[in-house]
Amino acid sequence: MPNKSAPITMDAVYTAPGYLFRRMQQIAVAIFMEECRAYDLTPVQYAALVAIRTHPGIDATRLSAVIAFDRSTLGSVIERLLAKQLIERKPAAEDKRVKLLHLTRSGAALLRDIMPSVNRAQVRMLQPLKPADRKTLLALLTQLVDLNNEASRVPLRAEDALEHFKKSG
Amino acid sequence: MPNKSAPITMDAVYTAPGYLFRRMQQIAVAIFMEECRAYDLTPVQYAALVAIRTHPGIDATRLSAVIAFDRSTLGSVIERLLAKQLIERKPAAEDKRVKLLHLTRSGAALLRDIMPSVNRAQVRMLQPLKPADRKTLLALLTQLVDLNNEASRVPLRAEDALEHFKKSG
């Protein structure tokens, strides 16, 4: 006989890819924050620091493209990194609009120190899966993110797209 | 010779599971919003509506457990759904603290109407993958989210955990 008290289930939500992606992101952030608590750094702030270390003297707009991060939001992220004195911002000589970003000494040190915690967090996220499954999941996700790049509002423009930014082209 | 101008790459970010999860969530939301633009409904609001339809008369705290959604955040989500007159909130007779949630007629209608768009969005998210790979990814993600449930700040407490909420226990 039909169960009248619960004719509809939550399956439409629980089995939807979108729900699983949101949930996984939620879990990933929680694990990152737990492992990196001592450093008071968020996942996004970490990504920004790595990008600035990789591209010293990058400006905010290009930085947003390198970490696929909205330009508006990035403003406040940069402000927080400035307030914590992990980066510094200097006006560019050639273009009065842009402000160039560099790691401070303490920013570079923090980035070095936090790496073990970050790595632990990344390992923990996939820990419950069998090693072979971890590889499979990462491969499929990498592929999917890449193929869906243009679908996002802030497509990733990796290093290739920054050639004109490099003076030593 | 070593490339002194870019000694460090972004690989530490791009290949990290956490980055891929964030990116995929970003893409999933963008696709959802694009497909559902006509209905002015966010992914979270959609999930909340489905949960309220599945559990008529649920309260905010239990709702947050059913969709693994932070209790504080849920407050503002409910307010927006109330403002759009998609749900209504009535004080419970037995417990003066709780407020029971129900879909309005227009909320139920919206939920019916939006389903095709939601389904299109879910399909689009995985579209770039081969059909077999879609199944594999979904299976692994489901498994991982389930096994990592307790790692998140707001673990999912699905229907099973709501037995005491049902009067017809």
Place this chain on the structure above:
DNA sequence: GAATGATTGACAGCATACTTACAAAGTGGA
């Protein structure tokens, strides 16, 4: 070299997503 259009950073506004704190209301035990 002046008009035009694009780029850059800043800001306002909306919507998650989390933390802590708190008051009101309920529950159980001494």
Place this chain on the structure above:
DNA sequence: TCCACTTTGTAAGTATGCTGTCAATCATTC
């Protein structure tokens, strides 16, 4: 019954993540 504890909703505060708009600046084109 009174007290401790919990539960519920709410609020304040921080941090993404997006939409717009805007002024200043630069690059281009005529």
